[in-house]
Amino acid sequence: MDPKKYIESGIIEDYLMGFVSEQERQEVQCMSKIYPEINEALRQAEDIMSTWAAASAEEPPAGMKEKIMANLGEQEKGPVAMPALKVVASSHEPSVKSSINPAASPSKSSQPIGWIAAAAALILSFFLAYQWQDSLQFMQAMEQEIVAQDQELETLGNQLQELQGDKEQYQSLWAAVSEPGTQKITLNTVQEDKPATATVYWNPEKEETLFYRDQLPAEAENSQYQLWAIVKGKPVSIGLLALNSNELQLQNMSGLAEADAFAITLEPLGGSESPTLDQMVVMGKV
Amino acid sequence: MSKRPPIEVKIVDLLQDGKQEAMSLIYDNYGAVLFGLCVRMMPSREDAEEVFQEAMIKIWRYAQSYDADKARLYTWMMNITRNACIDQIRKNDRRPQIQDVETHVYKVDAVHQSNLPVDHIGLEKELEKLRPEDRKVLELAYFQGFTQGEIAKKLNVPLGTVKTRARKAISELKRFLARDIGS
CATH class of the missing domain: 1.10.10 (Arc Repressor Mutant, subunit A)
Structure with missing residues (x-):
C-alpha cells in the first residue's frame, strides 16, 4: 500500500x-x-x-x-x-x-464508581473465563473429530488398496482361465455320503494350474487340503489349499506339462510328501 | 510532530505523578479554550459549565492513560472535552441552534494565554477565508456531532457533497495553519 x-x-x-x-x-x-x-x-x-x-x-x-x-x-x-x-x-x-482498570483505581470506599468498575471487571473476567472454557471444549471436540476422520480415511484407504489388489488378481486369474490352452477339470467326491466338488484349470503349455474350491467340507483341526496331480500313475504334490478359502487360486507348477488326473486329500497341517489315500476327498480325470 | 511547549511537558509530568498542581496549570493555560469549546457545543451556558467541570474531572482521572507519543496534550484534552459534550448532547437529545458562521463571534479577546498553538488574532482572519458552506459542514460535524447523513439532510445536499466540503475545509485550514503550528 x-x-x-x-x-x-x-x-x-x-x-x-x-x-x-x-x-x-x-x-x-x-x-x-x-x-x-x-x-x-x-x-x-x-x-x-x-x-x-x-x-x-x-x-x-x-x-x-x-x-x-x-x-x-x-x-x-x-x-x-x-x-x-x-x-x-x-x-x-x-x-x-468509564471502563476503568480496577487495579489502577484508587481503592477508596468513597468512590462507588471504583467498586462498580471492579465488579464489572470481575463479571467480565468470569464471562471471559466461561467463553474461554467453552472455546477450549469446542476445540478439543473438533480435534477428536479430526482424529476420528483421519482414522476412517486411513481405513478406507487400506480397504481400497485391498480391493485394488483383488481386482488385479481376478483380472490375472480370468486371463489365465480364458487362455485357449486351459482345460477345466472337475473334481468330484470320492466318498458318496460326503458331497464335495472342486475345479482345476490346467494349462499344460504354460504349465499353470488354477483351482477353485467350489464345495469342500471344512478342514478338521490341524489338517489342510493338498492338491495332487497323478502323472504316469504317480502322485505329485502341486500345493496346499489355503485354509477355508473359496477363492480361485493360481499356482504355477513347474514341470507339470502332463497329468492324467488331479485329486485332493486331507493331510496334516503343512502337507505330506505322499498322499494319505484314505483321506482323499475329490478326484477328476483329465 | 508538533513542537511541545515547555508548559505542556511540565503539566504531563505533574499529571502522571498525580499532582493536583497539574490541573491548576491546565485551568490557567487551557481553561478558556476548553470552556469556549463547551460553550460552542452546548445548547446553553449552564450546560456548558456543567460539561466543562465534568471534562476537567475526566482529564484528571484519565491522565495516566495519556500517551505523549500518540497525541499532543492539548489535542487530547480537546478530544476529551469534545466527547464529553457530544455524550451530553446525545444523552439529552438536545443540540444547540446552529450558529450562522457569519454571525458567530470569536471571542479572541478572551484568549490571552501564550501557550496556545497559534496566534488567534491571525487565526480569525484566516478563518474568514474559509467558504461559509465548507465551514458549516465542519461546524456541524466536529462541534455538534452530527453524522454525515444528518448534515446532508439538514443542508439539503447529497451525501458526497458533505464529505467533499469537509475535506476541502480541513485542507484549507491545514494550509492556513501549517506555518503556525509547525511540523
Whole structure:
C-alpha cells in the first residue's frame, strides 16, 4: 500500500469528522500504527482541528476553578489509567469511557464508581473465563473429530488398496482361465455320503494350474487340503489349499506339462510328501 | 510532530505523578479554550459549565492513560472535552441552534494565554477565508456531532457533497495553519 495515496484519499479527514464506517475507523487506526507518515498526517489534522476549535476560547465564570479543584480533592489520589483512550475522537464513539482498570483505581470506599468498575471487571473476567472454557471444549471436540476422520480415511484407504489388489488378481486369474490352452477339470467326491466338488484349470503349455474350491467340507483341526496331480500313475504334490478359502487360486507348477488326473486329500497341517489315500476327498480325470 | 511547549511537558509530568498542581496549570493555560469549546457545543451556558467541570474531572482521572507519543496534550484534552459534550448532547437529545458562521463571534479577546498553538488574532482572519458552506459542514460535524447523513439532510445536499466540503475545509485550514503550528 502507498501511504501517500492513502492520505490523499481524504480518509483521514472523513475519520476526524466521523464520516466513516466502523470498519474504516479501525482501518485508519491500524494504518496509523503501521505507517509513520499516516500517523503524522492524522496527528497534524487533529492538531489543526483543535487549533481551529481554540478560536472560540472564552474565560470560564469566576469561582469555577475553585469548584473544580475542590472536586478533584474528592478524587483523592488522583489519576486512574484509562485502558484504551482513543487517540482521535469520533462523533460516533466518544473516546472517554468509564471502563476503568480496577487495579489502577484508587481503592477508596468513597468512590462507588471504583467498586462498580471492579465488579464489572470481575463479571467480565468470569464471562471471559466461561467463553474461554467453552472455546477450549469446542476445540478439543473438533480435534477428536479430526482424529476420528483421519482414522476412517486411513481405513478406507487400506480397504481400497485391498480391493485394488483383488481386482488385479481376478483380472490375472480370468486371463489365465480364458487362455485357449486351459482345460477345466472337475473334481468330484470320492466318498458318496460326503458331497464335495472342486475345479482345476490346467494349462499344460504354460504349465499353470488354477483351482477353485467350489464345495469342500471344512478342514478338521490341524489338517489342510493338498492338491495332487497323478502323472504316469504317480502322485505329485502341486500345493496346499489355503485354509477355508473359496477363492480361485493360481499356482504355477513347474514341470507339470502332463497329468492324467488331479485329486485332493486331507493331510496334516503343512502337507505330506505322499498322499494319505484314505483321506482323499475329490478326484477328476483329465 | 508538533513542537511541545515547555508548559505542556511540565503539566504531563505533574499529571502522571498525580499532582493536583497539574490541573491548576491546565485551568490557567487551557481553561478558556476548553470552556469556549463547551460553550460552542452546548445548547446553553449552564450546560456548558456543567460539561466543562465534568471534562476537567475526566482529564484528571484519565491522565495516566495519556500517551505523549500518540497525541499532543492539548489535542487530547480537546478530544476529551469534545466527547464529553457530544455524550451530553446525545444523552439529552438536545443540540444547540446552529450558529450562522457569519454571525458567530470569536471571542479572541478572551484568549490571552501564550501557550496556545497559534496566534488567534491571525487565526480569525484566516478563518474568514474559509467558504461559509465548507465551514458549516465542519461546524456541524466536529462541534455538534452530527453524522454525515444528518448534515446532508439538514443542508439539503447529497451525501458526497458533505464529505467533499469537509475535506476541502480541513485542507484549507491545514494550509492556513501549517506555518503556525509547525511540523
